[in-house]
Amino acid sequence: MTKYEEEIYHIITASAEHLAVEQIYDILKKKYPKVVMATVYNNVNKLWKARLIRKISVENMPDRYDRTVQHDHLVCQRCGRLRDIVFEDLTDSLHRQIGGEFLSYDLKVLYICPDCKKREKDHQ
């Protein structure tokens, strides 16, 4: 692991947020002002290919990166924020129902988060 790879890995796994390349770049830049976007892309891809991090793609948003531990995501359709959630026994259940070789799954529940819900109510 190179310096940048390690730093980027750390930034992603240490964050409670789900970071996009640009945010990773911003954080990294504080420590290494000369670093360049392509470096973040390169390393993020390297980490992803090595299955050390996970990529989350949501419509009309840049990809975000996350820890690899299997979990699911709630995506707020108002603010775009992601939240983690674990639906129990889902993997097994899916596994059983498909033909072919199961690899993994990607579940996003679209919802309106409690914060936005509240904000909407207040504005009425």
Add this chain to the structure above:
Amino acid sequence: MTKYEEEIYHIITASAEHLAVEQIYDILKKKYPKVVMATVYNNVNKLWKARLIRKISVENMPDRYDRTVQHDHLVCQRCGRLRDIVFEDLTDSLHRQIGGEFLSYDLKVLYICPDCKKREKDHQ
């Protein structure tokens, strides 16, 4: 509904495949040789905003469009082909477990389809 909107809606809902804009364009062009990509994009977006069709985004692939009836997708990681599947009782189960307002969900099961599995076996 305009002529193109209607045609495009029909192409998408009549197809057993999951079509990308380019394929829709190719089909439409046979009947209307002068039609242009932007028209397909415009109408596909209009239909999507009206919730008459569904958008399926998969990494590194152009968006594909589909009927709106709720169902899930198997995505083959070898050939990229999508197949429909219905996991029973999933909606209810998810609905119950989130905070906030449930809107919908998007589930993709990544797998190796039986065809590719067979092909791999034959090549060994």
Add this chain to the structure above:
DNA sequence: AAATAAATTTAAAATGATTCTAATTCTTAA
């Protein structure tokens, strides 16, 4: 039916996230 407004289509340029290329710098091993 003519005139006006509104919506759709077109063509081409712009966008924006991401990837690629080639040159440069850094690291490792012989």
Add this chain to the structure above:
DNA sequence: TTAAGAATTAGAATCATTTTAAATTTATTT
């Protein structure tokens, strides 16, 4: 201590998609 191999950089290229502004079609009002 030089050669080979990686990683980084800068900037151009890519590609799906969106935007713009002009042209055309459709609908509405007088």
